[in-house]
Amino acid sequence: MAASRRSVLRGLALSGLAVGSANALAACGGDSGGPATGEGATVKFGINEASGSGPAYDRLKAIADAYAEESGTEVALNAVDHNTFQESINTYLQGTPDDVFTWFAGFRMAQFAENGLITDLSDQWPIDGLNDSFKQAATAPDGKQYFVPISYYPWAVFYRKSVFEKNGWAPPETNDDLMALMDDMQGKGVTPFAFGDKDGWPAMGTFDILNMRLNGFDFHMSLMAGEEAWDGDEVKLVFDTWRQLLPYHQADPLGRTWQEAATAMGKGECGMYLLGTFVVDALGENGEDLDFFTFPQLDSSIPADSLDAPIDGFCVAAAGQNQDAGKAMAKWLGSAAAADAGNNAADAPFIAANSGASTSTYSDLQKKSAEVVGAAANIAQFMDRDTNADFANTVMIPSIQEFLKNPDDIDGVTASIQEQAASIFG
The missing domain is CATH 3.40.190.10 (Periplasmic binding protein-like II)
Incomplete structure (x- = not known):
């Protein structure tokens, strides 16, 4: 995917989004400190889709379940409706957030990196199956990666x-x-x-x-x-x-x-x-x-x-209580296995960022989407992510x-x- 966009990630300041619904986005459960993976490990996973809301929730739930089964780690899912999630994200990250949360590439990710609200994931890269364009989309102005892509859509x-x-x-x-x-x-x-x-x-x-x-x-x-x-x-x-x-x-x-x-x-x-x-x-x-x-x-x-062609993925909250567990899950979320788990769970377009993901379940619409984005010379992330x-x-x-x-x-x-x-x- 050719994403040769110039850097627009400078002069960033923490945005003043509404915080009235912050309590609805508060992390679930108690202290999740402990081992990163395996028996006895717990990772909190905050997602921007309410339970039962449709294909997007189904995908994320299936991904969480697949990680729990593969790693032996307990995944505590915190499902919040999309608008509440967006409006409350700043207060959430400055409070007691989940370890891993759904987010977006581009300016929105970089703002949180600049303000120390998300964790440097550079030690988790390279991630097999994610090319340099996706790494670029995960990179903040300091040259470090703070984001793991899973999908995109034109x-x-x-x-x-x-x-x-x-x-x-x-x-x-x-x-x-x-x-x-x-x-x-x-x-x-x-x-x-x-x-x-x-x-x-x-x-x-x-x-x-x-x-x-x-x-x-x-x-x-x-x-x-x-x-x-x-x-x-x-x-x-x-x-x-x-x-x-x-x-x-x-x-x-x-x-x-x-x-x-x-x-x-x-x-x-x-x-x-x-x-x-x-x-x-x-x-x-x-x-x-x-x-x-x-x-x-x-x-x-x-x-x-x-x-x-916005890129969706995941960040680790700097204030999350189990950084090792968050990092381990974040890296797995960029894998072909994570994309396959999501694609097998919902009948809706989900175009995997990972080149190793299966395309056997892709509809004609998904296949064409991947071709069109792959042929594009320049990719923007959408106005509310690019500014x-x-x-x-x-x-x-x-x-x-x-x-x-x-x-x-x-x-x-x-x-x-x-x-x-x-x-x-x-």
């Missing part, structure tokens, strides 16, 4: 194959093709793009891809790092292009979750959806009908070879939502973002 434009075949549609290869396709869809009473941003983060993916297509990958990453002006012509071009595309999207996106938007595509009410491969989780039996294409080129001077978390959550979510409510006030939106960015990034 953001792309998804569609139902049967709907495209029925209407004689084909995936667009150019911007002109895309415009013609959207016009034809509207002419046939189909809304071209499903769109839901009630939760705030899904629309970030649209900004990301438009910015990479219009201004290039390096500019995008510099912008995420606070090194470019948000009220400059480049960013205004992104919002203006988006404004012109909005009539081809479902109206009133702020009142719709991503799952509801996906359901509309599943019913054939919408033709396409820009989202991650997890979109299949909301489609039920229609999931097998899914295919995708990468967003086409918008500027002839900028290749369409960059995309968001300061406080900026992403307290500035960009409301700013993008304000734009979606009033897309003609681009100058006002970008000026507001720049003012706040200057305060956060300096």
